[in-house]
Amino acid sequence: MTQVQSDTERSTSDGTEVTGVGIVVVSHSRALASAAVALASEMLQGAPVAIEVAAGLDDTTFGTDAVDIKEAIERVNGAAGTVVLMDLGSALLSAELALDLLDDPSARDRVTLSPAPLVEGLIVAVVAAAGGADRTEIAAEAQAALLGKTGHLVVPTADEAGAVATPPNEEETVAVFTVTNAHGLHARPAARLVTEARALSASIQLRNLTTGAGPVPAKSLSRVATLAALHGHEVEIRASGDEVALAVEQLLELAARRFDEPESNAVPMQSESKTVSGPRPASPGIAIGPVCRPTRTPIDLNGIVVGEPGQERWRLGECILAVQRDIEQVRAATAAAVGDDEASIFDAHLSLLGDAEMLTDIHRRIETGVGAAVAWAESLSNTEQEWAGLPDPYLRERARDVRAVADQVLRKLAGSPDSVVVSEGVLVAHDLTPSEAVELDPDLVLGVVLAEGSPSSHAAILARALDIPVVVGAGRDVLRVPDGTTVILDGSTGELYVDPPPGLVQEFSRKAAALADRRARHLASAQEPAVSRDGVAVSVGANLGSVADARSALAAGADGAGLVRTEILFLERDQAPDAHEQQAAYDAIAAGIGGRRVTLRTLDAGGDKPIAYLRMPVEQNPFLGHRGIRLSLGHRDLLREQLVAVCATARRFPTSVMFPMISTLAELLSARQVLAEAAGPRGLPEGLRVGMMVEVPAAALKIETFLPHVDFVSIGTNDLTQYTMAAERGNGAVATLSDALDPGVLRLIDHVSRAARGRVPVSVCGEAASDEVAVPVLVGLGIRHLSMAPSAVPRVKASIRQLDLERCDVVARRALTLAGPEDVRKVVLAELAQTAGRGRCDE
Numbered sequence: 001m002t003q004v005q006s007d008t009e010r011s012t013s014d015g016t017e018v019t020g021v022g023i024v025v026v027s028h029s030r031a032l033a034s035a036a037v038a039l040a041s042e043m044l045q046g047a048p049v050a051i052e053v054a055a056g057l058d059d060t061t062f063g064t065d066a067v068d069i070k071e072a073i074e075r076v077n078g079a080a081g082t083v084v085l086m087d088l089g090s091a092l093l094s095a096e097l098a099l100d101l102l103d104d105p106s107a108r109d110r111v112t113l114s115p116a117p118l119v120e121g122l123i124v125a126v127v128a129a130a131g132g133a134d135r136t137e138i139a140a141e142a143q144a145a146l147l148g149k150t151g152h153l154v155v156p157t158a159d160e161a162g163a164v165a166t167p168p169n170e171e172e173t174v175a176v177f178t179v180t181n182a183h184g185l186h187a188r189p190a191a192r193l194v195t196e197a198r199a200l201s202a203s204i205q206l207r208n209l210t211t212g213a214g215p216v217p218a219k220s221l222s223r224v225a226t227l228a229a230l231h232g233h234e235v236e237i238r239a240s241g242d243e244v245a246l247a248v249e250q251l252l253e254l255a256a257r258r259f260d261e262p263e264s265n266a267v268p269m270q271s272e273s274k275t276v277s278g279p280r281p282a283s284p285g286i287a288i289g290p291v292c293r294p295t296r297t298p299i300d301l302n303g304i305v306v307g308e309p310g311q312e313r314w315r316l317g318e319c320i321l322a323v324q325r326d327i328e329q330v331r332a333a334t335a336a337a338v339g340d341d342e343a344s345i346f347d348a349h350l351s352l353l354g355d356a357e358m359l360t361d362i363h364r365r366i367e368t369g370v371g372a373a374v375a376w377a378e379s380l381s382n383t384e385q386e387w388a389g390l391p392d393p394y395l396r397e398r399a400r401d402v403r404a405v406a407d408q409v410l411r412k413l414a415g416s417p418d419s420v421v422v423s424e425g426v427l428v429a430h431d432l433t434p435s436e437a438v439e440l441d442p443d444l445v446l447g448v449v450l451a452e453g454s455p456s457s458h459a460a461i462l463a464r465a466l467d468i469p470v471v472v473g474a475g476r477d478v479l480r481v482p483d484g485t486t487v488i489l490d491g492s493t494g495e496l497y498v499d500p501p502p503g504l505v506q507e508f509s510r511k512a513a514a515l516a517d518r519r520a521r522h523l524a525s526a527q528e529p530a531v532s533r534d535g536v537a538v539s540v541g542a543n544l545g546s547v548a549d550a551r552s553a554l555a556a557g558a559d560g561a562g563l564v565r566t567e568i569l570f571l572e573r574d575q576a577p578d579a580h581e582q583q584a585a586y587d588a589i590a591a592g593i594g595g596r597r598v599t600l601r602t603l604d605a606g607g608d609k610p611i612a613y614l615r616m617p618v619e620q621n622p623f624l625g626h627r628g629i630r631l632s633l634g635h636r637d638l639l640r641e642q643l644v645a646v647c648a649t650a651r652r653f654p655t656s657v658m659f660p661m662i663s664t665l666a667e668l669l670s671a672r673q674v675l676a677e678a679a680g681p682r683g684l685p686e687g688l689r690v691g692m693m694v695e696v697p698a699a700a701l702k703i704e705t706f707l708p709h710v711d712f713v714s715i716g717t718n719d720l721t722q723y724t725m726a727a728e729r730g731n732g733a734v735a736t737l738s739d740a741l742d743p744g745v746l747r748l749i750d751h752v753s754r755a756a757r758g759r760v761p762v763s764v765c766g767e768a769a770s771d772e773v774a775v776p777v778l779v780g781l782g783i784r785h786l787s788m789a790p791s792a793v794p795r796v797k798a799s800i801r802q803l804d805l806e807r808c809d810v811v812a813r814r815a816l817t818l819a820g821p822e823d824v825r826k827v828v829l830a831e832l833a834q835t836a837g838r839g840r841c842d843e
Helices: 030-041 066-076 089-101 107-110 118-130 133-148 188-199 221-227 243-258 311-336 345-352 356-367 372-388 393-395 401-416 434-438 457-465 476-480 502-524 547-555 579-592 627-635 637-652 665-682 697-701 703-709 717-724 731-736 743-756 774-780 790-800 805-815 821-837
Strands: 023-025 051-055 082-086 111-112 172-178 202-210 235-240 280-283 285-290 425-429 447-452 470-472 488-492 493-499 538-545 563-564 598-600 656-659 689-694 712-715 760-762 785-789
Touching: 023 030, 023 066, 023 089, 023 118, 030 051, 030 118, 030 790, 066 082, 066 089, 066 311, 082 089, 082 133, 082 538, 089 111, 089 311, 107 111, 107 547, 111 133, 111 743, 118 133, 118 447, 118 627, 133 202, 172 243, 188 243, 188 637, 202 221, 202 637, 243 697, 280 457, 280 821, 285 447, 285 502, 311 345, 311 356, 311 372, 311 401, 356 372, 356 717, 372 401, 372 760, 425 476, 447 488, 457 470, 488 502, 488 637, 493 703, 493 805, 502 790, 538 547, 538 790, 547 790, 563 579, 563 785, 579 598, 579 637, 598 637, 627 637, 637 656, 637 665, 656 665, 665 689, 665 703, 689 697, 697 703, 697 717, 703 712, 703 743, 717 743, 774 790, 774 805, 774 821, 805 821
Parallel strands: 023 051, 023 082, 082 111, 285 425, 425 447, 447 470, 538 563, 538 785, 563 598, 598 656, 656 689, 689 712, 712 760, 760 785
Antiparallel strands: 172 235, 202 235, 280 470, 285 488, 488 493
């Protein structure tokens, strides 16, 4: 054991027995922790102190990990015990979870979580530890480290910070603030207040002076919400103990900033019929029906074996930690997609997971012999009922946040699946995850309206595969439309009507009937090849994610599977599927599409598709981070296992494999090396074709360097567009930029097509392949292989049969010279209109 741990490596123990009090430094920043330990070491002059650091998720990523904290505690937690110092409120949450994860209950009793300031507290703590002080003395010394500063601070005056009451005694400080948030102290501002309060060592109580509610502890989100503090209400802060001046000052400043919540201009949607502004078309078709919302499958608590209280506490801690990681990943993805303000709702969920008062109640229930699942359910149910009973309708809705968190942990405890259940109608939701979208039942879900998202989001892609009409980006107001309200949506135009009059319902019913007739005619000829009017054949394949997709594609006349999204096998589970499970799935898909060639894309995770068991770090910009082939090459055993399954399927069915997110030749060659290892001494299966996806502009521009090493290339227009336009495809705020018909994107496609002509086939498997306006441009640029949602295959085949490729070439060349995608669409639509005028359309 080194005298002072001066770097931030997570595994530093040399086996030396710890004789004194150990110290663990928990920080969101590895660099900050390293500097703090180095500074503290200057005070020791060689005296031995056992210090471990658990900081950051890696060298550059901010965050804390309860498992790392647990392991750091175990390395220094000898007979004298351990003092843990933390930097921010969520570090406390992780530290508390770490204690629950300790296998030995007696080890928890030897650990003190100190509310001391990290830097000053650490310096004082290591000096006290070096002098032989016990754990209680060290914690007390660390907590008193700010007395030198606080002695010089004064409580803000009434003029400076609002009405500040005269302290009733020397140990207590009282202040008052007025709530200026539009919806009061609802989940997000309350969570911000609680996070700030937890970082302070003072004991803080809050009381709603306007209603008389309280007092409640400021460090408990479940209690703060019961204040029902609305806009204009006055709230009293009463602080005692250490750091009272600092506590009052910081909370008053936070209140003056409206708890860092921006002013909302949202107003309730009116009930009268109106067109909702902002929606974008995402999946064609017309839906008319009542609004319904997603619910979850019931959680079954029967049959759960209840262990000893210590085991139940540990199991609860494990499940809370797992949910915490899930929420942090969703928060990061949401922040990247729509901004930190929207993502901050998840801060309330994280605060609930670490609510000390609530957890104390749950642990108390467990000690009586009640299992963790029942104890959690009962305690959270009480909290939810309290929130649901608040007088303000907006605050009452926040009870849903409690239910969301409660269900997530309960499902982990009970091992229950998290599947979506909806009644028949038009599903209205904020957004849908890929796993939620793939479970939608087309017999029940007539259409989908999403408040956020974009046409190229994974939810929209999967809904298209299910032939469900979708509009996205409808805005948050649509979430306030009452259940049962009739809505009309047109997934081809983006039109959305709420509570329409009977005449409008009749008009769209006629349009829906005409579309159904058109689809029937297309389906009747779907098995025929797609050959243009001047005799050029175009292969039309399907993008698949399941056996059901494969069967649908076969029935729709698909010429094969141009893309199989294998990542669906890896999502929403605790561990990766092995080679046997993967092969069985790939074989079933290949059989489901009638033995036609299938193209298996290797695991394309990262970005908006996190995989919990890979312990993927939270990234500032995950779409520009560790995803696709980068992630797979970082987990070579996982990639090799998948490629073993691919080779096994290729020995039974016509199979291609392609690697996603290729940016450099080194990545492609490394992937091919892993493929060679997976194939083993038998070598690559006969007929296995190896390709790459072109999704990164750099790959498109230097495609010539890749061509000698592939049998085909497939252009993923979804990612290629978002990277070319610097517009994340799930971000509704920039969704209008994410258009594959932008001439900049088309020029990259043209470059790839020209370079590969006569050498290897080029396909397009992005959503542009099913856009009837984009198809004439793509075939005009030389693309002869398209792949899309199964439901789009008959329609696209029918459209290709009406094209004259000589005219398409002219239109495509002109499109490359235009200013924007709107101009391209006008040119293509004008050409299609002329074709129809010459009697060349079948409509």
